[in-house]
Amino acid sequence: xxxxxxxxxxxxxxxxxxxxxxxxxxxxxxxxxxxxxxxxxxxxxxxxxxxxxxxxxxxxxxxxxxxxxxxxxxxxxxxxxxxxxxxxxxxxxxxxxxxxxxxxxxxxxxxxxxxxxxxxxxxxxxxxxxxxxxxxxxxxxxxxxxxxxxxxxxxxxxxxxxxxxxxxxxxxxxxx
Numbered sequence: 264x265x266x267x268x269x270x271x272x273x274x275x276x277x278x279x280x281x282x283x284x285x286x287x288x289x290x291x292x293x294x295x296x297x298x299x300x301x302x303x304x305x306x307x308x309x310x311x312x313x314x315x316x317x318x319x320x321x322x323x324x325x326x327x328x329x330x331x332x333x334x335x336x337x338x339x340x341x342x343x344x345x346x347x348x349x350x351x352x353x354x355x356x357x358x359x360x361x362x363x364x365x366x367x368x369x370x371x372x373x374x375x376x377x378x379x380x381x382x383x384x385x386x387x388x389x390x391x392x393x394x395x396x397x398x399x400x401x402x403x404x405x406x407x408x409x410x411x412x413x414x415x416x417x418x419x420x421x422x423x424x425x426x427x428x429x430x431x432x433x434x435x436x437x438x439x
Contacts, residue, residue, distance in 0.1 A: 309394045313385055320381045324374035326431040327364055329356060338432050342366040369427050376418050383414035 325342045337354050339347030346361030356364060385391050386407055392399060399407070 306394055309391065313391070316385070317378050317381055320377040321374045323431050324377055324429070325366070325370055326429070328430045328432070329360070329364065339364065340432075342370060342429075363428075367427075369425055370429070372425060373422075373427055373429075376421055379414060380418050383411040387411040 322341070325340075327339045327342060327347055328336050329339070329347070331337050331354050337349055337351060339349050339356075341348045342364060344366050346356050347364035349355065387410075392407055396403065
């Protein structure tokens with residue numbers, strides 16, 4: 264169960280970051296009740312910001328942690344084919360343990376699913392929708408209201424069906 268919490272947390276952390284920073288990127292209409300057309304620069308900034316948040320979702324799926332010889336928890340920024348790229352360069356993972364931390368296909372799967380979850384949550388935000396579509400149709404509104412729920416259910420089941428052992432940065436370290 265902790266595994267599911269960890270994998271759902273990555274896109275949700277990026278979504279919270281997006282929610283907290285959204286007021287900086289939004290424009291209020293000059294006249295109440297009349298939608299204001301968002302300038303292209305604001306739409307571009309919002310798109311770049313969403314891209315950065317999506318990239319952080321993607322990269323968090325490739326982080327891991329381990330305990331060194333002294334029992335101190337160390338973090339690796341990126342998994343590679345040979346093991347884990349440790350943030351503190353003075354510590355290395357023993358060769359026999361390195362294979363446990365190597366890059367696997369399930370890491371890319373989790374990264375893709377995390378981006379899908381983040382995208383669905385971001386599209387649920389009315390400020391993001393208004394930034395790109397000032398007056399969405401009723402069908403589009405309905406789709407944008409139901410899509411995050413469907414994506415959440417499907418992705419949660421995929422996280423359960425294909426578990427990972429990664430313990431990324433920011434998650435409590437447990438013994439494997």
